[in-house]
Amino acid sequence: MEEITIYKFQLETIIEALRLTKNIYVNRKDKVETCYDRQVKQAYLFAENALKNEKDNKVSYMGNK
Numbered sequence: 001m002e003e004i005t006i007y008k009f010q011l012e013t014i015i016e017a018l019r020l021t022k023n024i025y026v027n028r029k030d031k032v033e034t035c036y037d038r039q040v041k042q043a044y045l046f047a048e049n050a051l052k053n054e055k056d057n058k059v060s061y062m063g064n065k
Contacts, residue, residue, distance in 0.1 A: 018044040
């Protein structure tokens with residue numbers, strides 16, 4: 001697997017965008033969870049792990065509900 005390097009502020013910006021997306025689309029209680037919802041949650045968890053220098057930690061496709 002190829003590894004890349006980005007700046008911390010870039011990763012923090014990605015995390016913030018994913019957090020906002022989660023708040024708008026994923027965290028709604030009045031709908032069924034979609035594949036998009038799961039992808040956003042998983043991406044958010046990957047980014048958080050990377051920020052904590054834990055990029056090799058596994059993340060569930062289902063994410064944290």
